[in-house]
Amino acid sequence: MREKFQAARFHGFGVLEDTHTHTHSHTSTCVCVCVCIYMHCKCCFIVIREMCNICILSLLQATKEETQGLISKTTKLQAEGRMLAVQAEVAAAFLAKFQLQPKEEQALREPVTQEFFDALDRVKAIHDDVKILLRSNQQTAGLEIMEQMALHEEAAYERLYRWAQNDCRGLTRDSCDVSPLLIRALACLQPRPVLFKYVIDEFGAARRSAVVRCFIEALTRGGASGTPRPIEMHCHDPLR
Structure with a gap:
């Protein structure tokens, strides 16, 4: 009986040892698996x-390039805007110096007033100033402006001549x-001897008619x- 107990005890210890060995082996395997999983997860995380x-850097680089492109375009557009502003100022100054204002053109088409003479003086000034363009590399523009001012000037002189004639005919x-306007009209017509002569002839004819009528x-x-008496009432008086 004792021998059987000893045999059973030894057999139990063997089973326990085998179980412990198996458990230790299983635990080691689990630890290895966990370590492998951890290392794999760590590698995946890395x-x-x-x-x-890399994605963030690529996105930042793309954003930087796009931003630089926008900044470059903005700078270019700002430079072009400043250039256009300067060109607009130059064009405005050019037009102000070598072109008539709408109200001046309108004054040349309306009845003769003080504004008419101011516009005519402006036409003469532009006609003289445009000679500067003819001595530069803007000869085409100078010739066009000179031709335009010549047309305005001829039309203005024709209108002034007609008006002065009609005004002189009323001096009877x-x-x-x-009137001061007629005096200025005669002064403006002096550079045009033919027109000036016609107006003076009309003025002389009107005054001659007035003098004859008064006589x-x-x-x-x-x-x-009735006072004084008519001249013919004294025609028989030799002393008179």
Whole structure:
């Protein structure tokens, strides 16, 4: 009986030892698996982190290039805007110096007033200033402006001549009241001898008609109230 107990004990210890050995082997395997999984996860994490870093760097680089492109375009557009602003100022100054304003063109087409003479003086000034362009490399523009101003000037002189003629025809009253506009019109027409002569002839004819009419009235009618008496009433008096 004792021998059987000893045999059973030894057999139990063997089983326990085998079980412990098997458990230890299983635990080692699990640890190795866990270590492998951990290392694999760590490698995956490193790879993912590197991929994220690469993606972020690529995105940052693309954003940087796009931003640099936008900055370059913005700088270029700003430079072009400044250049266009300068060109606009130059064009505005050019037009202000060598072109008539709309109100000046309108004044040349309306009845003769002070604004008409101001616009005519402006046409003459532009016609003289445009000679500067003819001595530069802007000869085409200079010739076009000179031709345009010549047309304005001819039309203005023609209108002024017609107006001065009509105004002179009305100077048939006893007193010769010459308006300031007619005086200035005669001064403006002096550079055009033919037109000036026609206006002076019209003025002389109007005044001659007025003098003849006044003489006939003095000869036949006398004063407004009969005083002085008509000249023909004294024709028989040899002393008169």
